[in-house]
Amino acid sequence: MTAPPAIILSQPQMGENVGAAARAMKNFGLSELRLIAPKFEWPSDRAQMLASGAGDILAATTLYPDAAAGLAGFNLILATTARGRDVLRDILTPEEAARRLRAAAAAGQKTAILFGGERAGLDNDEISLCDALITIPTAPLPQVKATELKAGSLNLGQAVLLLGYEWLKSADTTPPSRTRPTPAMPATREELIGLFEHLEKELDAGGFFFPAIKREAMVRNLRAMILRSGLTDQQARTIRGMIVALVRNKYRGKA
Amino acid sequence: MTAPPAIILSQPQMGENVGAAARAMKNFGLSELRLIAPKFEWPSDRAQMLASGAGDILAATTLYPDAAAGLAGFNLILATTARGRDVLRDILTPEEAARRLRAAAAAGQKTAILFGGERAGLDNDEISLCDALITIPTAPLPQVKATELKAGSLNLGQAVLLLGYEWLKSADTTPPSRTRPTPAMPATREELIGLFEHLEKELDAGGFFFPAIKREAMVRNLRAMILRSGLTDQQARTIRGMIVALVRNKYRGKA
Numbered sequence: 001m002t003a004p005p006a007i008i009l010s011q012p013q014m015g016e017n018v019g020a021a022a023r024a025m026k027n028f029g030l031s032e033l034r035l036i037a038p039k040f041e042w043p044s045d046r047a048q049m050l051a052s053g054a055g056d057i058l059a060a061t062t063l064y065p066d067a068a069a070g071l072a073g074f075n076l077i078l079a080t081t082a083r084g085r086d087v088l089r090d091i092l093t094p095e096e097a098a099r100r101l102r103a104a105a106a107a108g109q110k111t112a113i114l115f116g117g118e119r120a121g122l123d124n125d126e127i128s129l130c131d132a133l134i135t136i137p138t139a140p141l142p143q144v145k146a147t148e149l150k151a152g153s154l155n156l157g158q159a160v161l162l163l164g165y166e167w168l169k170s171a172d173t174t175p176p177s178r179t180r181p182t183p184a185m186p187a188t189r190e191e192l193i194g195l196f197e198h199l200e201k202e203l204d205a206g207g208f209f210f211p212a213i214k215r216e217a218m219v220r221n222l223r224a225m226i227l228r229s230g231l232t233d234q235q236a237r238t239i240r241g242m243i244v245a246l247v248r249n250k251y252r253g254k255a
Numbered sequence: 256m257t258a259p260p261a262i263i264l265s266q267p268q269m270g271e272n273v274g275a276a277a278r279a280m281k282n283f284g285l286s287e288l289r290l291i292a293p294k295f296e297w298p299s300d301r302a303q304m305l306a307s308g309a310g311d312i313l314a315a316t317t318l319y320p321d322a323a324a325g326l327a328g329f330n331l332i333l334a335t336t337a338r339g340r341d342v343l344r345d346i347l348t349p350e351e352a353a354r355r356l357r358a359a360a361a362a363g364q365k366t367a368i369l370f371g372g373e374r375a376g377l378d379n380d381e382i383s384l385c386d387a388l389i390t391i392p393t394a395p396l397p398q399v400k401a402t403e404l405k406a407g408s409l410n411l412g413q414a415v416l417l418l419g420y421e422w423l424k425s426a427d428t429t430p431p432s433r434t435r436p437t438p439a440m441p442a443t444r445e446e447l448i449g450l451f452e453h454l455e456k457e458l459d460a461g462g463f464f465f466p467a468i469k470r471e472a473m474v475r476n477l478r479a480m481i482l483r484s485g486l487t488d489q490q491a492r493t494i495r496g497m498i499v500a501l502v503r504n505k506y507r508g509k510a
């Protein structure tokens with residue numbers, strides 16, 4: 001199996017966010033979590049609380065005093081940054097990042113994604129140790145006061161979630177659209193024709209096709225509508241049963 | 256502008272999750288939030304707390320007593336479900352769902368994504384009112400006790416986040432990889448040749464190419480390494496300056 005990237009959180013400020021990150025990792029098959037100089041005590045009860053079900057990831061989490069120590073051992077390291085970081089470095093979409101991480105991992109490289117702290121993000125020294133940047137696309141923010149600027153940005157758990165999602169997606173072979181496999185076959189033509197004629201006969205009897213000059217076009221539309229729904233044999237028979245029931249009702253009404 | 260889908264939460268149990276959903280919506284440009292029969296009082300302080308910066312979405316959120324009321328007005332409604340729902344209905348990936356929602360919206364249709372409550376998800380009656388299902392791919396869960404099964408699943412805020420992300424992505428034209436535009440041009444050939452010859456001359460003087468029979472191959476590798484890094488004029492000059500400084504050092508050492 002291709003080894004998933006490690007998640008490295010530099011100077012996270014809140015245990016809750018580390019717990020949320022661990023849970024997000026679990027959802028998408030990531031397992032190695034490293035913390036560089038966390039700003040809270042470790043192990044953290046708050047991290048445990050938010051990690052629900054990802055306790056094994058927290059239990060195996062390792063701590064490092066600085067970026068040089070925390071990044072040791074990796075061949076490819078991508079750093080997440082918010083929009084508009086002004087550095088001369090390739091900026092990748094999460095999808096492209098996942099593609100590169102997977103290609104590197106498939107070639108036996110050890111890979112990682114580095115995330116900055118909740119408030120300040122990564123500093124330039126940390127970025128200078130990474131191969132490229134990742135920026136998650138978000139909606140353009142309306143003009144707001146500087147103090148509100150964080151509002152529209154992603155928190156740490158959300159950022160880890162989206163990168164984990166793209167990692168899983170990059171090898172996911174689920175077809176864009178699928179239906180539960182069913183032994184039912186689309187109705188045969190004679191069954192559909194039986195349905196058409198049955199329905200049209202009863203509609204004729206009920207005076208549905210009016211004026212008569214429009215009958216032909218109305219029948220064509222009706223048949224197109226039925227064909228479009230892709231009925232199975234069973235469904236075609238069910239509809240004929242419904243017609244019988246409706247007609248029976250009508251006579252009852254008259255009685 | 257193509258109208259984004261409404262987010263409809265059916266019987267949400269916790270205000271926090273509605274707040275997190277609103278914040279996630281904000282990040283990706285969604286704005287209409289509907290609640291069907293929430294299980295807590297509305298408006299909700301807890302929702303406000305988690306919505307940081309998405310208060311406008313909460314302020315405009317509308318409540319409905321049941322699914323028929325909450326789904327009124329939409330032409331295309333997709334319902335999110337966890338893996339493995341056993342219904343005869345198309346199951347879409349989030350990416351395909353976003354594509355269909357955007358195509359429908361571009362044609363003037365009003366679209367929505369329906370999410371079930373935190374514990375039970377959507378019931379079959381609700382699903383029967385929707386056009387297709389969306390399942391978010393997640394990592395296969397290891398065998399766990401039934402009580403732990405929820406651990407690996409996504410919470411409401413995370414599910415809204417991922418769908419919002421795919422909605423934004425479906426019209427995002429950010430190139431997979433980009434670099435800050437710079438007026439700097441790749442170095443001209445004569446500048447690179449100047450660098451090669453300067454470097455090789457000093458390396459010869461320092462006895463680097465040893466044994467002499469390997470000199471040619473070593474020079475070829477060195478030049479390939481330099482060419483691969485795509486130096487600009489300025490960078491080529493900087494490296495020549497570095498060579499000068501290193502050589503100066505050497506003579507100092509000898510003095």
